[in-house]
Each structure stands twice: as C-alpha cells, then as structure tokens.
Amino acid sequence: MANRITELFNIKYPIIQAGMIWNSGWRLASASSNSGILGLIGAGSMYPEVLREHIQKCKKATDKPFGINVPMLYPNIQEVMDIIIQEGVKIVFTSAGNPKTWTSWLKEHGVTVVHVVSSVKFALKAQEAGVDAIVAEGFEAGGHNGRDETTTLALIPMVKEKIQIPLIAAGGIANGKAMLATMILGADGVQVGSRFVASEESSAHQAFKQTVVDAKEGDTQLTLKELAPVRLIKNKFYDDVQELYKTAPTPEQLKTLLGRARAKKGMFEGDLEEGELEIGQISGLIHDIKPVSKIVNDIINEFEDAKRMVSSL
Incomplete structure (x- = not known):
C-alpha cells in the first residue's frame, strides 16, 4: 500500500498509532511498528528520563521505525528534545504549540517532523514552518482538541485544498471504512487513537x-x-x-x-x-480489547473490502 506516508516513514501501511498520554508506552508503540504501521510513544505523560527508558525499550522490542509525540505545552521540553536526539529517534510528532519553535532544530538533526492541527489556518502555519507532514484532527477526537469544533469530514478536504505536503487524517477513525473515507477526502494516511487505547498493549488501566x-x-x-x-x-x-x-x-x-x-x-x-x-x-464503535496486530489486520482487511464495495457501486 505504498504512498507518500508509507514512503515518508518507511512503513507498510499508511496508519499511525497516536501518541496518547498514559496510553502509549513502549509496548504499544513497538507492537504497532511490528504490525507494519508507525508506532508513537506519548511523551506528554513522561518525565524526561522515563521517556528515555521507553525509547530504549522500544528500540529493543522492534527494528521498525517508531516516533515520539511531543505536546509542546508540557515542561522540560528542551530536555525531552535532547533525549530524542541522543537516542537517535528520527520521527517526531509535535502538537499543542507553535511548529516554528522546534521544527527547524529537529530537521537540522535529521528528524522527520509532523505537526498536529485542528484548522486550515494552523495547517498553513505548520507547512510554512517546514514540517514534513500534517495531522489534521477533527472535533470527534479524544483528548485535547481544537476550539473550532470542525469535524473530520469537513476538515480534511478543506486542509487538502490548501496544502502541498502529505496529510494524515485523525478524529473518529477506528476501522477500515473510516480510513478509506478520509483517504477519498484527500488524506494520504490516518492516525488512530481511541481504537488502540482498547488494545492489550496499551498502558492504560x-x-x-x-x-x-x-x-x-x-x-x-x-x-x-x-x-x-x-x-x-x-x-x-x-x-x-x-x-x-x-x-x-x-x-x-x-x-x-x-x-x-x-x-x-x-x-x-x-x-x-x-x-x-x-x-x-x-468509542461507541469499539466493542472489545484486542492485540495490536489483530486491530491492524482488521483495519486493513476492512479497508480492502470497502474499496471493493465502492468499486461495485
């Protein structure tokens, strides 16, 4: 399933497991990466040295690419970024802050940078800042969200119309049908959060x-x-x-x-x-707790089935 997202991250499927606080430790990230998608460690709930430990354990658990999600509103940001560089992580998703603050610095250190936005305005600012891709997250998403309350169905085509860099859809995506729908709307890939909370490898209680x-x-x-x-x-x-x-x-x-x-x-x-x-x-469509590998397999199978169904219309 090669496209701009799989090529950017060197992964099999254009799916990103979201880096969610208190849910996305090294077990979830490594299991996701081993399943052919991009796993993310959620740095927002970790002290810097705890993050270092998770990075080191993730490197031992997978030889596939993985990244770190860094909410920029948290303290110790310089220390967090230094650890990411010291540990050789090559993919960083930034959120909750100005992308200009860290994008150039990270890219100077050979890091692929993605920024999470909730509006066209901030998508354009992120592109201007030099990020490699954008996650456009709709109002449906869990956790911290945009104030404009723009839904994914409306947000993705509006952002697609204005940017040239790869676009990742997020918010309300937990299965293959939603993945196909957002890609038809213009996304190059998807970021999935809530579905991976209810996985065996999630660090959630x-x-x-x-x-x-x-x-x-x-x-x-x-x-x-x-x-x-x-x-x-x-x-x-x-x-x-x-x-x-x-x-x-x-x-x-x-x-x-x-x-x-x-x-x-x-x-x-x-x-x-x-x-x-x-x-x-x-979450209203999530009915069980499964291994990450099974979740990914189900999403891909449903995606392919949905493509065939659309082709028959």
Whole structure:
C-alpha cells in the first residue's frame, strides 16, 4: 500500500498509532511498528528520563521505525528534545504549540517532523514552518482538541485544498471504512487513537479500557474550553465540571477543580469517578480489547473490502 506516508516513514501501511498520554508506552508503540504501521510513544505523560527508558525499550522490542509525540505545552521540553536526539529517534510528532519553535532544530538533526492541527489556518502555519507532514484532527477526537469544533469530514478536504505536503487524517477513525473515507477526502494516511487505547498493549488501566469498550454514542463531551479543550467520558469528575460551569467560573476556579494528575488518575490508575477519562466519540464503535496486530489486520482487511464495495457501486 505504498504512498507518500508509507514512503515518508518507511512503513507498510499508511496508519499511525497516536501518541496518547498514559496510553502509549513502549509496548504499544513497538507492537504497532511490528504490525507494519508507525508506532508513537506519548511523551506528554513522561518525565524526561522515563521517556528515555521507553525509547530504549522500544528500540529493543522492534527494528521498525517508531516516533515520539511531543505536546509542546508540557515542561522540560528542551530536555525531552535532547533525549530524542541522543537516542537517535528520527520521527517526531509535535502538537499543542507553535511548529516554528522546534521544527527547524529537529530537521537540522535529521528528524522527520509532523505537526498536529485542528484548522486550515494552523495547517498553513505548520507547512510554512517546514514540517514534513500534517495531522489534521477533527472535533470527534479524544483528548485535547481544537476550539473550532470542525469535524473530520469537513476538515480534511478543506486542509487538502490548501496544502502541498502529505496529510494524515485523525478524529473518529477506528476501522477500515473510516480510513478509506478520509483517504477519498484527500488524506494520504490516518492516525488512530481511541481504537488502540482498547488494545492489550496499551498502558492504560484495564478499568479504563473496559470503560471505553462499554461507552455508547453520546457518552463523551468536549469541555474545559477555557483551559485546553478536552473530550472526556462523562463521569463524576465531568459532572463536577458541569456543576461548576453553572456558577460562571473563572479559569482559575476551573484549574483548581482540575488539580494535578487528573488524567493519570483516570486513564493510568483506573479511578473512573474522579479521574479524567479522555477518549474519542468513536468509542461507541469499539466493542472489545484486542492485540495490536489483530486491530491492524482488521483495519486493513476492512479497508480492502470497502474499496471493493465502492468499486461495485
């Protein structure tokens, strides 16, 4: 399935396993890369030396390409970038920040750089900054999201119309039909997040994985837009946020309620009441926890079946 994405990353299939905080450790990344797609380690939930450990373990577990997702709003960013270079990682996905800040520096060190955006405006800024590819992520996605609430169906063709570099679609993609649909709209590949949360190799807590499997349509909601918009499964913490909104809270009051390590508490430690449970709308289509290799195989088989079905129309 050779195209601009498979050639850019030297992978078999144009699929990227998203680098999600508290879900994407070395086990998930290496299993993804070994399955023919690009695995990403999520650096956002790791102290620098923990990231180094995950990189080293990933290198031992796979001889295939893998990368690091780096949310630029996190502290210790210089130390994180230095470790990536020291450990010889050649692919970095940046997000939650200005792509101009690190793109040139990374490329000077021989790194392929991809930036995650949620709008045409930021896609153009990323292209101008010199990134090698763009991930355009729609409103359906889990975790931190764009404020414009543009859905993947609308976002992908609008971004495609304006850029020349490879385009990766994200948000609401968990199977082969969605992969084909976004590629028909102009994407060169897809980034899949939520489906890999519910994998055997994900570092998420088993209770959170099961909550994702049990989720139905309408069980997630985007909130905390005054801080950093995030899509969450509705639970006690989510309800507490909505109650606070009734008082017209200040950003400081929202920060106080959010506190520290709320995402770790929910996704990594399995506190389903007080934790922050980040997942996409597509969780309503995820019904089981499977090995990464089986997930990838299912996506590719369904993609090929969908192509044949479209050809018969």
